[in-house]
Amino acid sequence: GESVGLHLPTLSVQEGDNSIINCAYSNSASDYFIWYKQESGKGPQFIIDIRSNMDKRQGQRVTVLLNKTVKHLSLQIAATQPGDSAVYFCAENPEPVSGYSTLTFGKGTMLLVSP
Amino acid sequence: ETGVTQSPTHLIKTRGQQVTLRCSSQSGHNTVSWYQQALGQGPQFIFQYYREEENGRGNFPPRFSGLQFPNYSSELNVNALELDDSALYLCASSLGQVQGIGYTFGSGTRLTVV
Numbered sequence: 001g002e003s004v005g006l007h008l009p010t011l012s013v014q015e016g017d018n019s020i021i022n023c024a025y026s027n028s029a030s031d032y033f034i035w036y037k038q039e040s041g042k043g044p045q046f047i048i049d050i051r052s053n054m055d056k057r058q059g060q061r062v063t064v065l066l067n068k069t070v071k072h073l074s075l076q077i078a079a080t081q082p083g084d085s086a087v088y089f090c091a092e093n094p095e096p097v098s099g100y101s102t103l104t105f106g107k108g109t110m111l112l113v114s115p
Numbered sequence: 116e117t118g119v120t121q122s123p124t125h126l127i128k129t130r131g132q133q134v135t136l137r138c139s140s141q142s143g144h145n146t147v148s149w150y151q152q153a154l155g156q157g158p159q160f161i162f163q164y165y166r167e168e169e170n171g172r173g174n175f176p177p178r179f180s181g182l183q184f185p186n187y188s189s190e191l192n193v194n195a196l197e198l199d200d201s202a203l204y205l206c207a208s209s210l211g212q213v214q215g216i217g218y219t220f221g222s223g224t225r226l227t228v229v
Contacts, residue, residue: 041222043119043205043207043221043222044205045220089157091157100163100165100170100171102171103148103150103207103218104160106157107155107156107157108155108157
């Protein structure tokens with residue numbers, strides 16, 4: 001079946017560096033994507049989202065890029081801090097099917113930030 | 116505004132037993148979704164409840180069932196537990212069922228089946 005997946009399972013960076021986390025999706029009909037951060041012992045926390053009519057969206061220290069041509073998403077974190085260490089997931093939230101909407105998650109990337 | 120709370124936080128069960136997990140939705144939210152997250156994997160959609168009825172289901176067998184109560188809280192029941200049911204079970208509440216509505220996740224229940 002179709003799924004959302006990630007290229008890199010682990011990304012190690014130094015504090016202050018910029019981080020880039022990538023995600024490939026296979027459902028060409030997908031039109032809404034969300035990035036989540038999951039810290040140990042916690043549930044996923046919303047970071048930023050983007051719709052398919054956009055190719056870039058910026059938040060506080062985070063930017064999401066969407067390339068629909070190659071079905072690729074990326075999350076850029078500026079000036080990465082130790083508190084950014086977590087697992088990051090991209091998720092696909094397609095148009096409702098049969099009256100409901102769900103999230104389809106990729107496997108996740110572990111971001112490790114060294115001081 | 117209260118967030119999503121799940122109980123218990125950890126649970127150990129024996130293969131073949133039954134388990135009930137509980138979720139209190141965020142204030143103002145009327146929809147609850149349950150997800151299973153195996154170690155090292157992303158969450159997988161189990162089912163969603165809206166207005167006390169299941170209105171969507173992922174690729175999980177019937178021994179996974181649920182309930183939603185008038186106050187929008189929810190339960191996930193798993194019968195005849197199998198070793199592969201060991202996972203983190205996440206509850207997410209939202210307002211409505213449409214695309215783009217914010218989901219708030221609880222911290223999950225860690226279920227271990229031995």
